[in-house]
Amino acid sequence: MSKPKSPLKAAFAATRAGFVSAVVFSFFINMLAFVGPLYMMQVYDRVITSRNETTLLFLTLIAGFLLLVYAVLERCRSALLVRLGALFDERARDGVFNLSVRGSLLAPAGGHAQSIRDLDTVREFGTGSGLISLCDTPWVPIFIAGCFILHPWFGYIATAGGLIIFGLALGNELTTRGHLKTASNNSVAANSWVQATFRNAESLRAMGMMGALRKRWTEKHDDLLLWQAKASDRAGIFLAATKFTRAFLQIAILGTGALLTIEGQVSAGAMIAASIMMGRALSPVETVVGQWKNVINARAARDRLFKLFSSMPPEPERMLLPPPSGAITLENVIAAPPQQRVPTIRGISLAVKPGQVLAVVGPSGAGKSTLARVLCGVWPTLSGSVRFDGSELSHWDSEQLGSNLGYLPQDIELFDGTIAENIARFQEIDEEQVIAAARLAGVYEMIQALPEGFNTRIGDRGASLSGGQRQRVGLARAMYGMPAVTILDEPNSNLDAEGEMALLKAIEQMKQAGRTVILITHKPNILNAVDLIAIIANGQLQSFGEREQILPRLLGSQVRRIAQPGQGKEAVTQQQPQPQPQQRNITRETAAQ
Numbered sequence: 001m002s003k004p005k006s007p008l009k010a011a012f013a014a015t016r017a018g019f020v021s022a023v024v025f026s027f028f029i030n031m032l033a034f035v036g037p038l039y040m041m042q043v044y045d046r047v048i049t050s051r052n053e054t055t056l057l058f059l060t061l062i063a064g065f066l067l068l069v070y071a072v073l074e075r076c077r078s079a080l081l082v083r084l085g086a087l088f089d090e091r092a093r094d095g096v097f098n099l100s101v102r103g104s105l106l107a108p109a110g111g112h113a114q115s116i117r118d119l120d121t122v123r124e125f126g127t128g129s130g131l132i133s134l135c136d137t138p139w140v141p142i143f144i145a146g147c148f149i150l151h152p153w154f155g156y157i158a159t160a161g162g163l164i165i166f167g168l169a170l171g172n173e174l175t176t177r178g179h180l181k182t183a184s185n186n187s188v189a190a191n192s193w194v195q196a197t198f199r200n201a202e203s204l205r206a207m208g209m210m211g212a213l214r215k216r217w218t219e220k221h222d223d224l225l226l227w228q229a230k231a232s233d234r235a236g237i238f239l240a241a242t243k244f245t246r247a248f249l250q251i252a253i254l255g256t257g258a259l260l261t262i263e264g265q266v267s268a269g270a271m272i273a274a275s276i277m278m279g280r281a282l283s284p285v286e287t288v289v290g291q292w293k294n295v296i297n298a299r300a301a302r303d304r305l306f307k308l309f310s311s312m313p314p315e316p317e318r319m320l321l322p323p324p325s326g327a328i329t330l331e332n333v334i335a336a337p338p339q340q341r342v343p344t345i346r347g348i349s350l351a352v353k354p355g356q357v358l359a360v361v362g363p364s365g366a367g368k369s370t371l372a373r374v375l376c377g378v379w380p381t382l383s384g385s386v387r388f389d390g391s392e393l394s395h396w397d398s399e400q401l402g403s404n405l406g407y408l409p410q411d412i413e414l415f416d417g418t419i420a421e422n423i424a425r426f427q428e429i430d431e432e433q434v435i436a437a438a439r440l441a442g443v444y445e446m447i448q449a450l451p452e453g454f455n456t457r458i459g460d461r462g463a464s465l466s467g468g469q470r471q472r473v474g475l476a477r478a479m480y481g482m483p484a485v486t487i488l489d490e491p492n493s494n495l496d497a498e499g500e501m502a503l504l505k506a507i508e509q510m511k512q513a514g515r516t517v518i519l520i521t522h523k524p525n526i527l528n529a530v531d532l533i534a535i536i537a538n539g540q541l542q543s544f545g546e547r548e549q550i551l552p553r554l555l556g557s558q559v560r561r562i563a564q565p566g567q568g569k570e571a572v573t574q575q576q577p578q579p580q581p582q583q584r585n586i587t588r589e590t591a592a593q
């Protein structure tokens with residue numbers, strides 16, 4: 001089977017023919033650039049000497065017409081480049097977006113949002129003056145040849161000028177490349193650090209961390225400025241040298257032209273024409289020098305995009321399987337967080353039938369959320385297998401499986417948009433389903449009480465909602481469309497008694513509808529609603545079985561601990577008003593029983 005072509009390569013390939021057309025346009029545009037010098041020659045050498053006004057009129061009309069054609073071609077070329085940029089963007093953006101998301105999962109601190117900016121940088125360079133001047137560069141020798149035709153000395157001056165300006169461009173590139181690359185990498189790192197820090201702005205402000213974190217940012221920012229300043233300093237020298245060379249070359253060619261005219265070797269018209277042609281030859285070279293920073297930035301952005309695509313194998317096209325029924329099997333699953341080698345769950349094997357509710361309990365850091373992420377395919381396994389309806393997780397099309405899966409992560413992770421959009425997972429809103437999910441999660445009345453009901457915008461991460469409201473909207477999103485499998489990671493951590501009742505009711509309804517629910521919880525009071533219980537401690541499955549079999553052991557251990565008299569802390573806690581055993585959190589000691 002042939003390897004699927006990377007979307008980025010495909011995007012470059014799709015625009016190649018268009019860029020060839022842009023080069024063809026450039027050929028005619030540059031040919032028409034001879035109109036100015038030729039007109040000058042005719043005016044100086046023919047019209048002024050013959051004093052023929054009709055010739056002047058016709059020459060002017062022809063030149064005017066050709067310049068109009070020139071302007072039309074210029075317009076067509078820039079319009080073509082803009083369209084090519086849009087085509088490139090259209091072909092590459094889905095792949096860049098998907099890989100950025102996958103990259104963020106595999107390396108959360110990898111600053112993958114930069115890839116989206118990189119796509120803009122490459123497109124903007126391709127459609128802006130940078131690329132146009134690059135398109136004009138191949139015609140530089142033709143203008144120099146034109147100078148040679150007028151007189152060899154004009155050719156020598158234009159060639160020397162071209163070489164000096166090219167040398168300056170090369171020197172600029174070689175001496176600033178490293179600095180600019182470091183500055184660009186530092187800028188990417190500083191930006192992602194700032195974004196991550198601003199997400200925790202509340203703690204930053206509340207605990208007086210502003211000064212300390214600002215100091216950290218200033219260090220990063222200063223480093224970036226330093227490299228940019230070093231690069232700009234050097235580039236400034238080359239830019240000034242280029243401007244001087246350019247101005248001096250005009251003087252040199254006119255001076256030489258004047259000398260050759262005095263000696264009768266060329267006409268005055270040829271002198272002016274040579275000056276214009278040399279200017280035309282050198283201008284793309286000079287523009288490239290001015291555009292060098294953009295060229296380097298665009299190249300660095302392109303290289304980063306290629307690296308992104310080569311760092312992750314393209315997801316193979318998967319056959320759509322029949323919708324999952326909710327049967328899940330885990331065999332000897334070992335998994336670790338992204339970029340970590342030490343597993344946080346080891347040798348987990350369990351099976352859940354459609355319509356069963358499994359509770360995963362265990363102390364903090366035991367590996368419960370790791371298990372949830374592995375089940376959703378968010379984190380890969382190191383070994384072992386996770387099967388939905390007997391098919392390995394990797395055999396499922398992630399979008400297909402995702403649409404049959406509900407997930408409420410511990411951090412809830414709502415998106416900027418309306419409540420309805422969030423519940424409908426930003427797909428086309430099916431109002432009936434949104435309302436059904438909201439009712440199922442017991443959040444319908446709460447949403448209706450908001451000023452704009454389901455159309456209320458909730459801001460980034462659901463910032464305008466309370467913790468409990470966020471959790472219940474997240475629950476509605478997880479249950480949207482009654483997915484075959486719903487994985488809820490501590491869904492009741494922020495809920496009040498009413499919210500917990502609603503959650504229990506929702507789980508019961510899911511169960512009755514034959515949907516599988518996996519529930520990660522610290523609170524045993526929800527365990528009465530489940531069929532199976534898995535106790536995880538230290539990344540390993542301690543017990544797994546029917547609720548009737550596991551629950552008494554789980555709660556009995558707590559009752560025993562409370563009932564043991566005269567044991568220091570336990571004896572003291574007995575005198576305090578105690579929560580019922582079922583309301584106590586599951587502790588490390590409990591899990592170890």
Ligand SMILES: Nc1ncnc2c1ncn2[C@@H]1O[C@H](COP(=O)(O)OP(=O)(O)OP(=O)(O)O)[C@@H](O)[C@H]1O
Nearest residue numbers: 337338340344362363364365366367368369370371
């Ligand atoms: N993104 C991560 N990168 C590195 N290590 C991680 C990451 N997330 C979790 N861990 C580690 O993996 C281990 C298991 O964490 P996990 O979140 O799965 O535990 P948990 O049982 O869900 O805990 P809690 O009940 O506190 O949510 C912990 O030791 C934790 O430090």
